[in-house]
Amino acid sequence: KYKSIQILPAEEITTDTGAHVIAYGISKEIKADLTLEEIIDEIKKQDAVSCAPHPFSLLDALREKAKMCDLVEIFNSNNVDVISNARATKFSLDNHKIGIAGSDSHVLSTLGRCVNLVESENTLDDVLYAMKHSRITIQNTGYAHEKETLEHIKYKINNSKDYLAEYIREHYPNSQWMFSLLLRMYDLNQNSYLWSLIYKLSVYLMKRISKKINLLDYDVSPLKNRNIADMLRMAV
Template sequence: MKKFDLHVHSTCSKHKMWGIDGINTPEEIVDRAVQIGLDGIAVTDHNTIKGGQRAIQYVKAKKVPLLIIPGAEIRTITGDILAFGLSENIKAKLTVHETIDAIKDQNAIAVVAHPYKYNTKMALKLKDSSIRSRFDAVEVFNANITKKANKKALRFVEDYNMLGIAGSDAHYKMNIGKAITLLDINNLSVDDAFSAIKNNKIKLFCSYTPLRNIFYLYINKFRQMVKKRIGKGNKTCI
């Protein structure tokens, strides 16, 4: 079994207010994942694959023993979708069907992100079998949201016989690995990882993000926002 965190953000994730949403570079994320003994991560920045591309370049250059699944967390008009295995960016704020069409055009995997998070209507959409059937899996545990929301997601997956994964939704490197998806694979390859997900050859090990880490994250986001507003710039995805 190989240990994966399937929902990680870097400085390539942007935020309208904060400027950046993840406070660590793709390279820092890779180093942290290796440090804690992960075998792979999915870099899922908001509406961009650039973080994953940078992570792949870093892994190759430094010969780091870590599998990078390039992806994105794509905002639709209804909620967020995690896409694993992207080679091109997908436009934000399309319909769910349009977004999944674009994901499948790249032979990538479509996963519902935190369907019961407070600011999403994705759970309601999933009641529609024509939408539900197009997803490969549902994020049933997200280390950054409430226990109630995660329990609802797990219950939904059980009721509708869908596949479930876990992800930390880390925006700070110390939160990586709080939610781990174990994949039953022998070879570290994207194809084998996808096969394990689609065939439910997985186990989940989950914990929540500590409050001290959340506090540290938002202190740093606030600092970045101040730097942005006074024209000092901020860490960006270059």
């Protein structure tokens, strides 16, 4: 049934600044923590295609440096603030970049939420050539739902507690007590309506922050520093 489906070798790479780059069609893994310029060079050496995923999301984003990539993701299913996608679309048009959509799937139900149509033969070389030469168009888009996002969070908490604890210690040392309390509360009742309320509040605050950064050109450094107090001040 699925024999005709081609799976392209690809990798999402984290740069030395924490931003993400996707490499399509690579034959050799590219290590993380290189500069964006070094990663782009490695992708070109492998005749692969580079893409800037969620370029104007609030974290892990290349922002204006996305112009260095072959493709720009102008719609990401997880950018539920919506404004990030709108900014990416405008950026793509202003810089004459090829725009694509990405499901960014972390749960099975969002797989294929976004679909791109590539005009090519069903071979890796032909697909990559078409992607580089603008023969790719967005066919379907759709956002991840609250239930799907909470399902992903539940999976991460239940399967990566040690990693999450280390991540919090590294990135949010001043707020470690708050996250630890929330994790303990989550363990007590993972199906509480409280988590739905927290999700809704987070999306609301995220939209306010995204509006200031992506539409009003506020300084993005409070987010890069991951200072919760600064983030809350920006959200109000």
